Amino acid sequence: MTWESAMPTLIVGTSLLTGLLIFFLEEKRQRLRSTLNLLGAGLKLVFVGIIIVGTLQGREYEFRFPLVLGFDFLLRVDMLSLLFVTLSGVLWFVTTIYAIGYLEGSEHRSRFFGFFSICVAASTGIALAGNLITFFIFYEFLTLSTYPLVVHRGTEESLRAGRTYLWYTITGGTVLFVGVAWLNVLVGDVDFSHAGSLASVAPYYHTELIAIFVLLIAGLGVKAALVPLHGWLPVAMVAPAPVSALLHAVAVVKAGAFGIVRVVYDVFGVSFANSLGVLTPLAILASITIIYGSLRAMTQDDLKKRLAYSTISQVSYITLGVALFGITGTIGSLVHLVHQGIMKITLFFCAGNVAETLGLHRISEMNGIGRRMPVTMGAFTVAALGMIGLPPIAGFISKWYLALGGLEAGKPWVVVVLLVSSLLNAAYFLPILHAAWFKKPSQSWSPRTGKLETSAMLLVPPVITAGFSLAAGLFAASNGSPLALARQIAELLYYSSP
Amino acid sequence: MSQYQLYAVGAVLLFCIGLQGIIVCRHLLKKVMAANIMGGGAFLFLISIARRNTIETADPVPHAMVLTGIVIALSASVLALALTRQIHKTTGHTTLEDPTNNRVEK
Amino acid sequence: MIIWLVLLPFAGGVLAFALARWGRVIGLLTTAGTFAVGLIFSAQIWQNGPQRYLVGGWSVPLGINFFADGLSAVMLLITGGIGTIISLYSISYFAPTARKGEWSENDTFWPLWLFLVGGLNALFLSADVFNVYVTLEVVTLAAIGLAALAGNAAALTASLRYLFAALIGSMAYLMGVALLYASYGLLDFQALQQVVQTDAPTVLALSLMTVGLLLKTALFPLHFWLPPAHSTAPAPVSAALSGLVVKGSFYITLRLWFETFYGQIHFSAGQLLGALGTAAILWGSFQAVRQKRLKLLIAYSTVGQIGYLFLLFPIITATTSRDVVAAWAWSGGLFQAISHALAKTSMFLSAGVLLKAVGTDEIKSMRGIAGHLPLTTFALALAGISLIGLPPSGGFVAKWLMMKAIIGSGQWWWIPVVTLGGLLTAGYVFLMLRYTFLPQEANHPFKPVSPVMQGTAFALAVGAVVIGFRAKELITLLNIGMGFPEVPVLENPGL
Amino acid sequence: MSWVEWAFDGVLLLGVVGLAFGVLVVRDLYHSVILFIAFGLLLALGWVRLGAADIALAEAAIGAGLTGVLLLDALHAMRVRGGGRVT
Amino acid sequence: MIWLSVILLPWLIALLMQERTYRVSRFLAPLAPLPALAFAIFGDSNASASVDWLILGVHVGFGAVGQVFLFFTALLWSLATLFAFDYMRKDERPWRFHFFFLLTMSGNFGLILAQDIITFYTCFALMTFAAYGLVIHDRTNEALRAGRIYLITALFGETLLLGGMFLVASQSPSLLLADMQEAIAEAVHRDLMMFLIFAGFGVKAGVLLLHFWLPLAHPVAPVPASAVLSGCMIKAGLLGWMQLLPLGHGSFPQWSTFLVVAGFSAAFLAVIAGLAQKSPKTNLAYSSISQMGMMTVALGIGLATPEAWPPILVVLLIYTVNHALAKGALFLGVGVAGATGQSRWRQRLCLGGLMIAALAIAGAPWTGGAIAKHALKNAANLAPEDWYPALTWLLPLASMATTLLLTRFLILTWQQMKSSEKTSHPAPALWISWLILLVAVLGSVTFAIGRYAIELERSTATLRSIWDSVWPVLLGVALLIALQRVLRKRKLWPIPAGDIVVLLEKAFHSLRQIGRALPVPGPSYWQINIVASVQRLAESETKQDITNRVESLLKNWTAAGVGLVVLILLLVLLL
Incomplete structure (x- = not known):
């Protein structure tokens, strides 16, 4: 095993190992656990840094391990995986800090952090998977490792949520499984790097390919929360805040969206998918989801629930961009993968802060909260405005590219969808901001215990991610920004699938 | 119709009677006997086919099989009777009742 | 040797x-x-x-x-x-x-x-077919003796029921053997393969033998004896019964159908077994979901999982040569048998641990065991994952190959069976696991359980997962002598 | 084969089948067991007719004798414990 | 980077506007607009700069009209900030006001300097949303209502604008405004693009039917905020039109007609609505709508032919500068009027100042307004043939209407001043800034003549032209006094502030009622229910249900035996 082939396994392994170690720590060993957590997260960032540098220097990282006849376990670093793995690495680090602060003094922390790490290992695996089967393996692995997090509180409500979550995700996984197997029967084990090889499939099999595409998207659509497969997401928000943050920003929802990206670009090849005629229905489905999610978000009073519906809407931007068949749309979609992540994680952090510090969950109780928690709500405001699509925050960049992509692809209705969605976003985010900053407090807040509005561990992460959201938009045009990376990837994707 | 065929028909009859007995009879001892009758049928069938070639000597293979079979049947009967007695001892039942009312071992 | x-x-x-x-x-x-x-x-x-x-x-x-x-x-x-x-x-x-x-x-x-x-x-x-009968009887009698070990009424009744069922099965099988011998004068699996024809006595023989074996394998609707017997035996015995013993008769069925009679069996007969398998998967899993006691749940799960084993019959019987699709089905079915053996054994052993710790195997009693018996919880979870067929595990590899075989053979109607079965399995596995996340009831002290017991159950569960990673070697070994393509790398029809 | 032999075989088989039937039909368990022993012996006789004398001996001893004794013993034990007739 | 300092300095100072730091930072606030002012005065009109790595590439510069816009905007903001220094003294949370005030300022400066669409939109959005904080600053119910309506309308406008931007950007070779303007002229979907841009900026510029937020929002904001809202920010819409509509890039007679009609409608209808108002600030807001209508008319003429645009540009610049400064002076004057107390001379001084500003807007001779109107009349012959005669009599009529409205405003303010019981308080910054602004209003004439002397020389010098500007004003004053006399204290006609918004609110309210009355659960409700019922089925406790019975049947020996035999037979049949 060479150094290059060990790298991807190491990246997945750091979080996996951390997770396993933490399981066997005693509940009391808090400091050791925190150290381990941060060490794992930090180490992973270092590794990710190494492969970024390496990839830029033209090195190839690949780990192949034949599992059964006809399929290999393949981890490989390409630009797309780099994008996702960096996102998950960075956000995991931040979320770990947050989670340590959030769960201070609660029960079953070993269990929590164990699964937490494993969950990240799974999403890293998803990022690095080099073929559809490896992707599927980690995809299911993710389902399993998130379930304990969703039900972590052990209340009736969370158990019910966990059950719903499982029903949806396992059903989705099964459907995906059928699709993957079918494709494997038809064309064998195709690596992502050989994108577009399906184009050479005889036309006789095209109907089958369409069916496979539908199965794959349906399977992935559950996690990506495409309507009508989204039912689990608003329910699953009973999970602790760091979990919701992770679910909505990096792990589960993103895994689905990322999978759709992979399927369209690296399995079918976008031009071939387009010639099969499957992209437009996908775009329409994504559009419906975008509008529907926003509409539902408006009626929610529970902050996390509103954010959850918002996620449904926002994640479908990625799908929409993928389905547009145009390089600009792809850029928008890929960059939104990152942007939605950093913005949504900020929002959930903030929601968690409010809930944890003041015990508030309903928006109607949050009048004037900006006065009590200015930093938290400041971060929230940045992220929320970004979600609405106000420049120069990250969300605007995504929307800009998506809309131009829609026009480029000759689908002007996409612009209408985006605009309506922006309006709706504003309609459900701005009232929160208004209530937080401009309304008179309807109650007296519990006084600050320390110098800061809440514990530093809870405060720093949202500030960092809000900073990211701002920076990602502000410096979008500079080298190394998510946008630059997305552009590079999009060019590669289009280059490789003629 | 040759002799072995006649016995074969009888064997099949015995087999069916035995099967019927295991299924229908409720008393455990009767079930045990029915099982033996069923086995008897099977053995008779084997022995009859040993003569299928109507030459002078019988085929030794089925004989060997039957001999083995008898021993096995005896073991099974012994086990069945032991279990029957035990059941009677613990519950007083002589039938296989209460299929649903399972209690876990303790 | x-x-x-x-x-x-x-x-x-x-x-x-x-x-x-x-x-x-x-x-x-x-x-x-x-x-x-x-x-x-x-x-x-x-x-x-x-x-x-x-x-x-x-x-x-x-x-x-x-x-x-x-x-x-x-x-x-x-x-x-x-x-x-x-x-x-x-x-x-x-x-x-x-x-x-x-x-x-x-x-x-x-x-x-x-x-x-x-x-x-x-x-x-x-x-040969007769030695198999003898050995099967040895296995069955020993198994029944073990099943009755608990000595209580339920266990005894269940064992006796098991015994009678087994006897019927053996006798039917023996009649079949006799019929075969009458026709061909041969008993060897391979020797018979050269001469068998599908005339009436042979067909009758094969039917009797098959049904006798199905009864012993507890394929739906002949599973009636299994849940009581498997759930009342002591834990290690239940494990052996579910994990190993049912595989014995299944093994013989495989030999008969795919060695001796391969190529002679009508398509529809395979479909019949597949249909029974389907019914077993659905019914067994559904019953498992409804159980309130862990061991019964696991026992019904066995009924369901056995159904999967029989999905390979319709596919292989539909093939006339040992082609790639048959190889997939063969490897898939047997991998299912192997991973089920590991997973199910692990589950029963875990149930035993729980029984020792709590004193009952009611699923409700699993509240809070995650904290006290983390290894056991993990064992149950890992075994469950393999049963559901989630990657990466042996069960996944099995389902994967099976699914490929199903799709490759064009018998698409089995697809929903596999998927629905997986979902139902997930249903009972998580129904069980969710209790481990609930807070423990206050008045329920846990007794200490030997770490060896916990460790062994865990080891088996790990095994059930790990064989998913070393599937290649196992499958190569499985195919030795069966004449399937050595490395079934397909000529992809699509390319 | 002569018709006598045919007739003998026929009667023998009828007897065996009849006894088997009787074992299962008779109400009294004791009678049933006795009939079972008779069945075993008659069956062994049939085997002798088929040229398997050694096997027949084994059957008479084991199938009819030993099993019969065991059955009687079990019946007895159950009667004693059960306090009376067991049907 | 110097360019960015214009935008960033207000930002930085805004960030210092905290309750704890306000004691110091309030002295910094007046510094914030100074770089912009200096830049507008001393900067090179051809200068530009670009920062490629920022957002999607930021391009800043003066462009054709930027310097003029920056000048009056910076001037008004400077004075308003100075004004606020005293005006906000008694406020409960002045730091909060200043925070939003400075952010709005930053956005306003930025959008003037922006040469590419993204920067423009960014700053435009910043200005729009930050101004929300100004509108609702007082937290009264009217303020909150106005804020809500402002926000909804603004969002609506931004969305339309964004749509227009997307369309244009997809056709344009670059994101530079200049390129986009050309791209629109040649685009296939030109009309759609122009409509979206017109309506998008129209919200800000108070185009008829999109204007209703204005008479609500401008009056409720604190005085310095109203001044910049009406003086500068409303011009941002105009600037947007000027930067993006394909002016000078072709002839668009239909659009020209449309704009002229829309402009005149606004000009007259706003006066009618404005006359009905009791609050001087509302009155002024309607005046702004009316004046913006006039500018729309000018713009419409500019769209008629490519040749029409250069002279119209001059007209518009003069018009804009004049209106911005004068309207600013009027709004600040309302604040000054509140601070005169009972001192007679202060009241008179105040009234005098207000009259000067009002006259400047009405277009009395020797004011910027007069020059602008003359220039417009001159340019009117560039309009499509049929329009010229109409314009010659509509323009003076509009002037008269303006006078009517502003006279009404003066009377209202005077009445208010008279009736106020308050004693004056020392507020030097208030007076100083206002007086400087008045000087600027007068000085703008010189500025305008000096800058565009060649074009304007002939038209302003004649006696005839002076009379042209005098008679509408006199007529207007006379008419109002007559009206006032006739009706005494009765309201002229019952038009509430914000006119059509009242209808919209009613419609929205009833829609919501209907929406609430419909008991339609969302699809996710059904989904969860399906899952739940499957779960319930799986976990149901009843012993009597069918599956249990089937399972016990299967356990029955007879059933098993029958099954066995049937299976054997089936296999025999099938094999």
């Missing part, structure tokens, strides 16, 4: 019977030794291909004739491996004999258990 696989456990059994006080030591050493021999033996088969051995030098048909190919090797390995671990577990599970002259479960367990292992080994090595 080959003879030791049978002799060792039988000798051990006799010894354990004679020296009851040393039963546990003898038991462990014997099973471990058998496993070691099995490993070496498998290596030989791996290198040299199928092997034949005449016991005592007598020739066919009178002598006992052993034959082993890849399939036998794999079954031997599974029996040896799982057997050793069950032995290890049982040492802690059964209390040692208290005083001399007093009966205890421990005394009875070891001889019967070793006979069971010996019988299974002999079964997998037998080359």
Whole structure:
């Protein structure tokens, strides 16, 4: 095993190992656990840094391990995986800090952090998977490792949520499984790097390919929360805040969206998918989801629930961009993968802060909260405005590219969808901001215990991610920004699938 | 119709009677006997086919099989009777009742 | 070499019977030794291909004739491996004999258990249809003896029910053997293959044998005896029954259908077995979801999982040559058998741990065990994952191959069966696991449980997952001697 | 084969089948067991007719004799414990 | 980077506007607009700069009109900030006001300097949303209502604008405004693009039917905020039109007609609505709508032919500068009027100042307004043929209407001043800034003549032209006094502030009622229910249900036996 082939396994392994170690720590060993957590997260960032540098220097990282006849376990670093793995690495680090602060003094922390790490290992695996089967393996692995997090509180409500979550995700996984197997029967084990090889499939099999595409998207659509497969997401928000943050920003929802990206670009090849005629229905489905999610978000009073519906809407931007068949749309979609992540994680952090510090969950109780928690709500405001699509925050960049992509692809209705969605976003985010900053407090807040509005561990992460959201938009045009990376990837994707 | 065929028909009859007995009879001892009758049928069938070639000597293979079979049947009967007695001892039942009312071992 | 696989456990059994006080030591050493021999033996088969051995030098048909190919090797390995671990577990599970002259479960367990292992080994090595009957009877009688070990009314009744069912099955099988012998004068699986024709007596023979074996394998709707028997036995016995014993009769069915009668069986017969398998999957899983007691749940899960094994029948019978699709189905079905053996054994052993810790196996009693028995919780979870067929696990590889075979054969109607079965399985696995996340009830103290018991259950569960990673070797071994394409890398129809 | 032999075989088989039937039909268990022993012996006789004398001996001893005794013993034990007739 | 300092300095100072730091930072606030002012005065009109790595590439510069816009905007903001220094003294949370005030300022400066669409939109959005904080600053119910309506309308406008931007950007070779303007002229979907841009900026510029937020929002904001809202920010819409509509890039007679009609409608209808108002600030807001209508008319003429645009540009610049400064002066004057107390001379001084500003807007001779109107009249012959005669009599009429409205405003303010019981308080910054602004209003004439002397020389010098500007004003004053006399204290006609918004609110309210009355659960409700019922089925406790019975039947020996035999027979049949 060479150094290059060990790298991807190491990246997945750091979080996996951390997770396993933490399981066997005693509940009391808090400091050791925190150290381990941060060490794992930090180490992973270092590794990710190494492969970024390496990839830029033209090195190839690949780990192949034949599992059964006809399929290999393949981890490989390409630009797309780099994008996702960096996102998950960075956000995991931040979320770990947050989670340590959030769960201070609660029960079953070993269990929590164990699964937490494993969950990240799974999403890293998803990022690095080099073929559809490896992707599927980690995809299911993710389902399993998130379930304990969703039900972590052990209340009736969370158990019910966990059950719903499982029903949806396992059903989705099964459907995906059928699709993957079918494709494997038809064309064998195709690596992502050989994108577009399906184009050479005889036309006789095209109907089958369409069916496979539908199965794959349906399977992935559950996690990506495409309507009508989204039912689990608003329910699953009973999970602790760091979990919701992770679910909505990096792990589960993103895994689905990322999978759709992979399927369209690296399995079918976008031009071939387009010639099969499957992209437009996908775009329409994504559009419906975008509008529907926003509409539902408006009626929610529970902050996390509103954010959850918002996620449904926002994640479908990625799908929409993928389905547009145009390089600009792809850029928008890929960059939104990152942007939605950093913005949504900020929002959930903030929601968690409010809930944890003041015990508030309903928006109607949050009048004037900006006065009590200015930093938290400041971060929230940045992220929320970004979600609405106000420049120069990250969300605007995504929307800009998506809309131009829609026009480029000759689908002007996409612009209408985006605009309506922006309006709706504003309609459900701005009232929160208004209530937080401009309304008179309807109650007296519990006084600050320390110098800061809440514990530093809870405060720093949202500030960092809000900073990211701002920076990602502000410096979008500079080298190394998510946008630059997305552009590079999009060019590669289009280059490789003629 | 040759002799072995006649016995074969009888064997099949015995087999069916035995099967019927295991299924229908409720008393455990009767079930045990029915099982033996069923086995008897099977053995008779084997022995009859040993003569299928109507030459002078019988085929030794089925004989060997039957001999083995008898021993096995005896073991099974012994086990069945032991279990029957035990059941009677613990519950007083002589039938296989209460299929649903399972209690876990303790 | 080959003879030791049978002799060792039988000798051990006799010894354990004679020296009851040393039963546990003898038991462990014997099973471990058998496993070691099995490993070496498998290596030989791996290198040299199928092997034949005449016991005592007598020739066919009178002598006992052993034959082993890849399939036998794999079954031997599974029996040896799982057997050793069950032995290890049982040492802690059964209390040692208290005083001399007093009966205890421990005394009875070891001889019967070793006979069971010996019988299974002999079964997998037998080359002819009659020896298989004899060994199957040995296995069954030992198994029933073990199942009755708990000694309470429920266990006794269940065992007796099991016995009668098994007897019917054996007799039906024996009649079939007799019919075959009457027609061809042959008993050897492979020798028969050369001559069999589908005339009326042969068809009747095959039907009788198959149904007899199905009864012993507890395929729906002939599963009636299994849940009570498997759920009332002591935990290690339940494990062996569900994990190993049902595979014995399944093994014979495979030999009959795909060795002796391969190519002669009508498409619709395969469909019938597939349909029964489907019914088993759905019914068994559905019943499992409804159970309130852990061991019953696991037992019904066995009923369901057995159904999967029979999905390979419609696919392979539809093929006329041993092509890629058949190879997928073959590997998939057997991988299912293997991973089910590991997972199910692990689950029953875990249930035993729980029983010792809480005193009951009600699923409700699992509240909060995650904190006290983390290993057991993990074992249940991992085993469950393999059962559901989630990656990366043996169950996943099995489902993967099976799904490919189904799609490749064009018999798409089995797709929903596999998927729905997976969902139902997930249903009962998580129904069980969710309790571990609930806070513990205050008045329910946990008793300490031997770490060996927890560890063995965990090890098996890990095994069920890990074989998913080493599937390649196992599948290659499985195909030795069966004539399937060596490495079924397909000519993809689409490309 | 002569018709006598045919007739003998026929009667013998009828007897065996009849006894088997009787075993299962007779109400009294004791009678049933006795009939079973008779069945075993008659069956062994049939085997002799088929040229399997050695096997027949084994059957008479084991199938009819030993099993019969065991059945009687079990019946007895159950009667004693059950306190009376067991049907 | 110097360019960015214009935008960033207000930002930085805004960030210092905390309750704790306000004691110091309030002295910094007046510094914030100074770089912009200096830049507008001393900067090179051809200068530009670009920062490629920022957002999607930021391009800043003056462009054709930027310097003028920056000048009056910076001037008004500077004075308003100074004004606020005293005006906000008694406020409960002045730091909060200043925070939003400075952010709005930053956005306003930025959008003037922006040469590419993204920067423009960014700053435009910043200005729009930050101004929300100004509108609702007082937290009264009216303020909150106005804020809500402002926000909804603004969002609506931004969305339309964004849509227009997307369309244009997809056709344009670059994101530079200049390129986009050309791209629109040649685009296939030109009309759609122009409509979106017109309506998008129209919200800000108070185009008829999109204007209703204005008379609500401008009056409720604190005085300095109203001044910049009406003086500068309303011009941002105009600037947007000027930057993006394909002016000078072709002839668009239909659009021209449309704009002229829309402009005149606004000009007259706003006066009618404005006359009905009792609050001087509302009155002024309607005046702004009316004046913006006039500018729309000018713009419409500019769209008629490519040749029409250069002279119209001059007209618009003069018009804009004049209106911005004068309207600023009027709004600040309302604040000054509140601070005169009972001192007679202060009241008179105040009234005098207000009259000067009002006259400047009405277009009395020797004011910027007069020059602008003359220039417009001159340019009117560039309009499509049919329009010229109409324009010659509509323009003076509009002037008269303006006078009517502003006279009404003066009377209202005077009445208010008279009736106020308050004693004056020392507020030097208030007076100083206002007086400077008045000087600027007067000085803008010089500025305008000096800058565009060549074009304007002939038209302003004649006696005839002076009379042209005098008679509408006199007529307007006379008419109002007559009206006032006739009706005394009765309201002229019952038009509430914000006119059509009242209808919209009613419609929205009833829609919501209907929406609430419909008991339609969302699809996710059904989904969860399906899952739940499956779960319930799986976990149901009843012993009597069918599956249990089937399972016990299967356990029955007879059933098993029958099954066995049937299976054997089936297999025999099938094999």
